[in-house]
Amino acid sequence: MATIGDIFRKTFEGYKVDPSDKVWQHIEKHLDTPPASGFQNLIKSKTAIIAASLVFVTAIVFTLVQLTSENQPTNSIQGNLTKQTKSNDLSKTTQTSLTPQPNSNNNSNKNIISTQTLTLATNPIPNCQPIAPTQNLLQNNLAINNTSTQNTSALQQFNPIQNTTIPALTNTETQYTPKTNPVFTISKNDTLCKGESLVIKATGGQSYQWNTGEISDSIKVNPLNSVLYSVTVSTSGIDTVLNTFITVKSCYSLFVPTAFTPDNDGKNDYFHPVKQDNIGIEKYEMKIVARNGKIVYSTNSFEDMGWDGKFDGNAAPENFYLWYVKYTDSDFFTHELRGQVYLYRH
Amino acid sequence: MISEAELIAGCIKGDRASQRQLYTQLAPKMLGVCRRYFEDSQEAEDALQEGFIKVFENLNKYRKEGSFEGWVRRIMVNTSLNYHRANLKNHFHSDIEDVENEIVHDANITGSFTVDVLLKIIDNMPTGYKFVFNLFEMEGFSHKEIAGMMNISENTSKSQLVKAKKFLRKKINEFGINEL
Numbered sequence: 001m002a003t004i005g006d007i008f009r010k011t012f013e014g015y016k017v018d019p020s021d022k023v024w025q026h027i028e029k030h031l032d033t034p035p036a037s038g039f040q041n042l043i044k045s046k047t048a049i050i051a052a053s054l055v056f057v058t059a060i061v062f063t064l065v066q067l068t069s070e071n072q073p074t075n076s077i078q079g080n081l082t083k084q085t086k087s088n089d090l091s092k093t094t095q096t097s098l099t100p101q102p103n104s105n106n107n108s109n110k111n112i113i114s115t116q117t118l119t120l121a122t123n124p125i126p127n128c129q130p131i132a133p134t135q136n137l138l139q140n141n142l143a144i145n146n147t148s149t150q151n152t153s154a155l156q157q158f159n160p161i162q163n164t165t166i167p168a169l170t171n172t173e174t175q176y177t178p179k180t181n182p183v184f185t186i187s188k189n190d191t192l193c194k195g196e197s198l199v200i201k202a203t204g205g206q207s208y209q210w211n212t213g214e215i216s217d218s219i220k221v222n223p224l225n226s227v228l229y230s231v232t233v234s235t236s237g238i239d240t241v242l243n244t245f246i247t248v249k250s251c252y253s254l255f256v257p258t259a260f261t262p263d264n265d266g267k268n269d270y271f272h273p274v275k276q277d278n279i280g281i282e283k284y285e286m287k288i289v290a291r292n293g294k295i296v297y298s299t300n301s302f303e304d305m306g307w308d309g310k311f312d313g314n315a316a317p318e319n320f321y322l323w324y325v326k327y328t329d330s331d332f333f334t335h336e337l338r339g340q341v342y343l344y345r346h
Numbered sequence: 347m348i349s350e351a352e353l354i355a356g357c358i359k360g361d362r363a364s365q366r367q368l369y370t371q372l373a374p375k376m377l378g379v380c381r382r383y384f385e386d387s388q389e390a391e392d393a394l395q396e397g398f399i400k401v402f403e404n405l406n407k408y409r410k411e412g413s414f415e416g417w418v419r420r421i422m423v424n425t426s427l428n429y430h431r432a433n434l435k436n437h438f439h440s441d442i443e444d445v446e447n448e449i450v451h452d453a454n455i456t457g458s459f460t461v462d463v464l465l466k467i468i469d470n471m472p473t474g475y476k477f478v479f480n481l482f483e484m485e486g487f488s489h490k491e492i493a494g495m496m497n498i499s500e501n502t503s504k505s506q507l508v509k510a511k512k513f514l515r516k517k518i519n520e521f522g523i524n525e526l
Contacts, residue, residue, distance in 0.1 A: 005483035005511075007518070008514075009483065011461055011464050012378070012461060012464070015378040015381075017374060017378050017381055018377070019373050019377045019391055019394055023391050023394055023395045024366070027369065027395055028362070030399050031360075031362070199429060216428055216431065
């Protein structure tokens with residue numbers, strides 16, 4: 001007695017399939033160029049992008065906030081001013097490096113401004129109010145306020161970055177600009193039978209956005225109709241759109257016999273194509289032409305018995321005859337078939 | 347005979363001979379794993395190739411918790427899943443019914459089967475069944491893990507497994523009779 005799982009596990013235990021040689025060749029080729037590809041792979045993963053950009057931005061914001069909070073205890077206005085210019089400088093650098101991120105850019109601006117207004121507000125206090133305890137109290141309050149802004153700013157930073165993962169990439173990406181011009185490729189146009197699936201692969205990018213919504217470098221598709229797949233491949237801030245057209249055809253086909261024997265023995269007396277599978281036929285026409293070019297039989301109905309081997313009421317001679325069939329199946333695919341059939345008399 | 351740890355260390359250093367040896371040792375078995383997720387053996391090879399590249403690139407992240415082969419296997423399974431992710435989400439939407447009410451008599455199959463026969467059955471399984479069955483029964487993931495990996499609910503995972511087993515049972519019986 002065994003469960004289905006047991007049977008499958010037991011049967012597949014130690015199941016091995018030898019891969020073809022080209023698998024290792026491709027892997028080896030890939031291993032020969034490790035740094036660029038390794039980084040591409042890293043970049044490919046969404047989490048890595050989020051993590052990297054998050055660390056990057058929070059680090060800047062944190063240093064900023066730290067710098068500005070350092071301002072508060074200093075008593076001289078001059079000291080404050082120099083430090084503020086410093087932080088202004090810093091804010092400029094953040095702005096430039098964050099330009100591709102409209103959302104987080106706004107946000108970090110907001111944060112910088114708010115912390116600055118806070119520091120500015122502290123400036124007059126030490127000078128105008130010489131009473132030590134109050135000053136301390138105020139400074140404490142401010143310190144608390146400041147830490148709270150720091151917290152919220154960290155939170156505010158988090159959300160927009162999550163939403164704009166791909167633009168955030170450009171911050172880190174520039175450091176790893178590929179040496180050569182990027183080459184993007186996509187699988188060639190292809191033709192599929194309806195019901196089959198196909199993997200379409202794009203290469204050369206650090207991120208991919210398909211019109212199907214996928215973001216991996218390859219997608220498996222199973223189209224019901226002919227369709228254009230497109231992918232926006234991005235690397236180092238360059239976006240390229242690549243297209244591949246997949247033609248879907250129905251691979252259902254009719255079986256057409258190659259010979260028939262119109263001798264009324266009940267076997268193969270009529271020449272008629274035979275359905276395969278459960279194919280539905282919406283439109284149908286068949287013509288049979290003799291070698292001399294005369295049409296010996298034609299019909300527009302698949303339900304007809306087919307050709308009985310007679311022409312104008314007389315038995316047509318033993319010979320090859322050419323046939324032509326055109327039909328539209330229930331999936332609305334039109335098929336045209338041609339061939340020859342041997343009329344056999346004995 | 348070089349130990350696994352030495353082999354891994356060699357691969358991390360980028361020693362081609364070690365990489366080659368690791369590949370040779372594991373590839374046939376891993377292609378056997380990938381093959382269960384693809385009807386097309388060419389696609390299975392593509393997944394194997396991509397999986398091994400990931401293995402070599404992430405070897406330094408292998409933490410030696412659990413077997414190395416298990417770690418590689420998991421990468422292969424995830425890579426195979428990735429290939430199907432585009433299509434997977436279309437395979438589950440009609441499975442909201444309650445699983446608890448379904449009773450499956452699971453434990454009375456006798457006889458032995460060849461890999462070829464079972465593979466043919468797996469190939470003909472609806473994709474949703476195939477993945478959940480493979481992940482749960484063959485790879486040993488929990489429904490919770492499968493739900494996370496495939497972005498479906500735990501209940502969907504359970505119901506797919508029940509259906510998968512029904513399907514397999516029927517097919518196995520058919521094959522059993524045919525073979526007699």
